[in-house]
Amino acid sequence: MATHLETLETPVPIVDLDRLTHNLDRMAAYATLHDLRLRPHVKTHKSPRIATEQLQRGAVGLTCATTQELEVMAEVCDDLLFAYPPVGAARLERLMRLPEHVRLTVAVDHVDSLPALGMAARLGRRDVEVYVEVDVGMKRVGVPSSAAAVALARAVRETDGLDFAGITFYPGHVREPVDEQGRGIAQLSAALAELQEALLDAGLAPRVISGGSTPLAWRIHEVAGVTEVRPGTYVYNDRTTAAINACDWDDCALTVLATVVSTAVPGQAVVDAGTKALAREPLRGDGDGWAAVLDRPEVVVTRMSEEHGVLDLSHSDWRPRVGDRVRLVPNHVCIVVQQFDEVVGVRGDWVETSWPVAARGRGAIALTQDSGPRRPRIA
Amino acid sequence: MATHLETLETPVPIVDLDRLTHNLDRMAAYATLHDLRLRPHVKTHKSPRIATEQLQRGAVGLTCATTQELEVMAEVCDDLLFAYPPVGAARLERLMRLPEHVRLTVAVDHVDSLPALGMAARLGRRDVEVYVEVDVGMKRVGVPSSAAAVALARAVRETDGLDFAGITFYPGHVREPVDEQGRGIAQLSAALAELQEALLDAGLAPRVISGGSTPLAWRIHEVAGVTEVRPGTYVYNDRTTAAINACDWDDCALTVLATVVSTAVPGQAVVDAGTKALAREPLRGDGDGWAAVLDRPEVVVTRMSEEHGVLDLSHSDWRPRVGDRVRLVPNHVCIVVQQFDEVVGVRGDWVETSWPVAARGRGAIALTQDSGPRRPRIA
Numbered sequence: 001m002a003t004h005l006e007t008l009e010t011p012v013p014i015v016d017l018d019r020l021t022h023n024l025d026r027m028a029a030y031a032t033l034h035d036l037r038l039r040p041h042v043k044t045h046k047s048p049r050i051a052t053e054q055l056q057r058g059a060v061g062l063t064c065a066t067t068q069e070l071e072v073m074a075e076v077c078d079d080l081l082f083a084y085p086p087v088g089a090a091r092l093e094r095l096m097r098l099p100e101h102v103r104l105t106v107a108v109d110h111v112d113s114l115p116a117l118g119m120a121a122r123l124g125r126r127d128v129e130v131y132v133e134v135d136v137g138m139k140r141v142g143v144p145s146s147a148a149a150v151a152l153a154r155a156v157r158e159t160d161g162l163d164f165a166g167i168t169f170y171p172g173h174v175r176e177p178v179d180e181q182g183r184g185i186a187q188l189s190a191a192l193a194e195l196q197e198a199l200l201d202a203g204l205a206p207r208v209i210s211g212g213s214t215p216l217a218w219r220i221h222e223v224a225g226v227t228e229v230r231p232g233t234y235v236y237n238d239r240t241t242a243a244i245n246a247c248d249w250d251d252c253a254l255t256v257l258a259t260v261v262s263t264a265v266p267g268q269a270v271v272d273a274g275t276k277a278l279a280r281e282p283l284r285g286d287g288d289g290w291a292a293v294l295d296r297p298e299v300v301v302t303r304m305s306e307e308h309g310v311l312d313l314s315h316s317d318w319r320p321r322v323g324d325r326v327r328l329v330p331n332h333v334c335i336v337v338q339q340f341d342e343v344v345g346v347r348g349d350w351v352e353t354s355w356p357v358a359a360r361g362r363g364a365i366a367l368t369q370d371s372g373p374r375r376p377r378i379a
Numbered sequence: 380m381a382t383h384l385e386t387l388e389t390p391v392p393i394v395d396l397d398r399l400t401h402n403l404d405r406m407a408a409y410a411t412l413h414d415l416r417l418r419p420h421v422k423t424h425k426s427p428r429i430a431t432e433q434l435q436r437g438a439v440g441l442t443c444a445t446t447q448e449l450e451v452m453a454e455v456c457d458d459l460l461f462a463y464p465p466v467g468a469a470r471l472e473r474l475m476r477l478p479e480h481v482r483l484t485v486a487v488d489h490v491d492s493l494p495a496l497g498m499a500a501r502l503g504r505r506d507v508e509v510y511v512e513v514d515v516g517m518k519r520v521g522v523p524s525s526a527a528a529v530a531l532a533r534a535v536r537e538t539d540g541l542d543f544a545g546i547t548f549y550p551g552h553v554r555e556p557v558d559e560q561g562r563g564i565a566q567l568s569a570a571l572a573e574l575q576e577a578l579l580d581a582g583l584a585p586r587v588i589s590g591g592s593t594p595l596a597w598r599i600h601e602v603a604g605v606t607e608v609r610p611g612t613y614v615y616n617d618r619t620t621a622a623i624n625a626c627d628w629d630d631c632a633l634t635v636l637a638t639v640v641s642t643a644v645p646g647q648a649v650v651d652a653g654t655k656a657l658a659r660e661p662l663r664g665d666g667d668g669w670a671a672v673l674d675r676p677e678v679v680v681t682r683m684s685e686e687h688g689v690l691d692l693s694h695s696d697w698r699p700r701v702g703d704r705v706r707l708v709p710n711h712v713c714i715v716v717q718q719f720d721e722v723v724g725v726r727g728d729w730v731e732t733s734w735p736v737a738a739r740g741r742g743a744i745a746l747t748q749d750s751g752p753r754r755p756r757i758a
Contacts, residue, residue: 009446009469012744021758043685053758065686067388084686085640087651087702090388109643112701140687141641141649172684261464262520264488270520272466276717280659305551306422306713307444307463308519322491323466334685338655339717341740345757353757354744361720365391365733378724378732379400379432 003351010259010325011277013336014344017352019253020050020235027217027234028057034221039063039081041212041232044334046359047343048076050235061103063212063230064359067094072359074099081105081131081210083168083230085141086117096124107168109133109141111155114162121161130156131168131210134195136188138173146198153204166208166227167195171216185222193224215246238333239292243285254343255294255327256336258309260320269311269320273328274304277339281332294327301328382730389638389704390656392715393723396731398632399429399614406596406613407436413600418442418460420591420611423713425738426722427455429614440482442591442609443738446473451738453478460484460510460589462547462609464520465496475503486547488512488520490534493541500540509535510547510589513574515567517552525577532583545587545606546574550595564601572603594625617712618671622664633722634673634706635715637688639699648690648699652707653683656718660711673706680707 005014031038040054041063051062051073061079064070070080071094078101086092086106098104106117108130121128132152135142143149149167156164169192174184192209199206211220212230214237220229236254237247258273278291278301289300291309296318303310311326313319320326330336337343338360345353384393410417419433420442430441430452440458443449449459450473457480465471465485477483485496487509500507511531514521522528528546535543548571553563571588578585590599591609593616599608615633616626637652657670657680668679670688675697682689690705692698699705709715716722717739724732 007469008744009473009741010467012741017756017758024758049757084651085649085701087640088389088638090386091638094388109641110701135643139644139647140682140684140689141643143643259467259470261466262488264514264520264522265518268518270464272463275658275660275714279654280661281654282659303519305519310519322464322489335654342744344744355757362388362391365387365721365723377396378428378734379396379403 005257005346005349005351006325008257008344008351010257011273012257012344013254013340014257014327014346015236015254017345017347019251020345023234023237023247023251023253024053024057027231028054028059030218031229032058036221036226037208037228039210039228039230040235041065041083041230042069042073042359044232044337045235046072046337046357047355048072048358049355052076054235060228063232066359066362067091068361068363069359070095070098071363074102077102079103081107081230083107083212085109086113089116092116092120096120096126100126103129105129105131105165107131107133108152108156109143111152114155114159118159118161127163128161129163129165131166131208132156132164134167134169136169136171136174136191138170140170142169146195149195150198150202150204153199153206154202157204164204164206166206166210167199168210170212172213174213174216185216185219189222189224192226196225214241215244218246233333236333236337239287239329239331240284242329243283243287249297252294252329254333254336255329256291258326258328260322260324260326263320263322267313269313271301271309271311271326271328272307273301273309274307276306277336278304278309278328278330279332279335279339280304281330281335283331291328291330294329297329384636384725384728384730385704387636387723387730389636390652391636391723392633392719393636393706393725394615395632395634396724396726398630399724402614402616402626402630402632403432403436406610407433407438409597410608411437415600415605416587416607418589418607418609419614420444420462420609421448421452421738423611423716424614425451425716425736426734427451427737428734431455433614439607442611445738445741446470447740447742448738449474449477450742453481456481458482460486460609462486462591464488465492468495471495471499475499475505479505482508484508484510484544486510486512487531487535488522490531493534493538497538497540506542507540508542508544510545510587511535511543513546513548515548515550515570517549519549521548525574528574529577529581529583532578532585533581536583543583543585545585545589546578547589547591549591551592553592553595564595564598568601568603571605575604593620594623597625612712615712615716618666618708618710619663621708622662622666628676631673631708633712633715634708635670637705637707639701639703639705640687642699642701646692648692650680650688650690650705650707651686652680652688653686655685656715657683657688657707657709658711658714658718659683660709660714662710670707670709673708676708
């Protein structure tokens, strides 16, 4: 017995399994071609089943941004990178309580993080590899200069329990083509070459140079010295990835299936996907709106409230009826997946499987109090 | 044994229980004072525990926007309004399978919805009360005129299994004070008075006139004929509610506790609350940014990525260190709650309880296929 897409309650995230396969295969082939270690970021799918597909295609390990992602991915992988500042006692303790089989690497951007991280590593009886996080222009986290990177790498080497493994950077602000000369990548490459020279001069040769981001994924091999890549979005892709030419429209594997619930206001149709399904993420690149209809990309969601999305019909002859269904390509798929507990896998119009977004959320909150059978008074 | 706030891993949504109590009491008193039936919208808290507090303070029932909310709230309430178009077979079947004790009211804005809704009500052996949804200027859902409302109400009355109960409208676009004359409310009131007269002339006297929205909540009694109110946000409030003067800053009960994880870039501090904690919702009213620090409202989150929020320090002398913690007031609290599985209740700096966001998500996806022990191939 198979389930037809029409029978699902909406809104629901559906993944075209053939497109997912294509996306997984293509990135694995790219990494192999350019001799890059592929360490996908799981933030997009948050699913150990998809992570397993990535590992089976040659990924050397996984990248995580939360302790919840680390714990869930430890079930299927023994080489995890925590690409997030290891700050705070609760976070550090959760890191150190990961299963013993996990080889743990942590990204650090400040010498102040090292005493607590080193202490936790020693008491937690595990060796922690450290990437020094370098800011290459994103202005988010990362040390701002080669000199600062060298100083931090030296401090890592001098901390018992920590091992300086390499450099990590996130070029999320770099878009190609920036212009005809591809200047964005050239500048990035020059900065990284200078950094590597400074590290070598200091006797701190990095074993790994790890770069990230789907937007730059297909050209990251042009950046000097990069040995590892951490793309995340490529498994599903989204409207932004297509708008910046980092994928084709037909590579968008995840859509939100939605139902037209009202046509009461002329010139528009209201669907049951609002901010609690699509999220409110701007399109990077040319174009307006919060999502577009898969087979009518000229029809976009122009307004939203929590459970309503308004399709603007002014650029289309299409006049949907109440009850009609659409597949919406969201601007930013990572945030969409976060809204749901489950994702449905389809081929054509038929449901083939479904899987939990197992690493969404933060995990149970551990309270030391005894709540007992009688719950404390809320109000 | 009690838990201090400092021991919690961040980001985590925390609710000041004293403020929550104040907010619950104040709205209940307002409804009593003006002889309004209070039917709070659960979209904000999605929690049967808080719904119970609302019912204990005299709420006549609850308002829901999703079938998941209806199912969860049926555990604590026997009078539920589905303030959403009842479109789609899966949604209708879930509606009709609610426990028998639930008195169900559904909002409808199109005659095309009635055949399927009536059929489902008759086969599901339950009487369904119907509110006719009227657009009062929001341009989202709702019939556009009094004549259309009368026609739809008549069609409801003529459908077996359905009972015309009243009128519902959502004045989410109306803000007060619009100007010194309070014109927004005056116009709304005039439109509703005309509608009620048209219904009476047609022999379709509404038993209920149901209006909504926290922004207008404290003045909804000024709107002609309103008998029922459906505010949601008031339990927690947020930066927008304060910015439009629908609450005081000190009435903001829910904040996101976050930790400073990087100060590497001068003039800013990075916290561990990004779009997957705060969501990216614009502030309505004066002001920029995505969230503000509770006790330093001049410090706002100006940039975000999925797990990072950038605090702009340019309007403050405050220079936080890595590891410092802040309580962030989000622009739109309903979307923040949706990001988390649990909320923590605090008094001062001490944790007193926690509760699940039980009605978040969409519920398990019912597939007719037999997945069996061997999971279908994903890719």
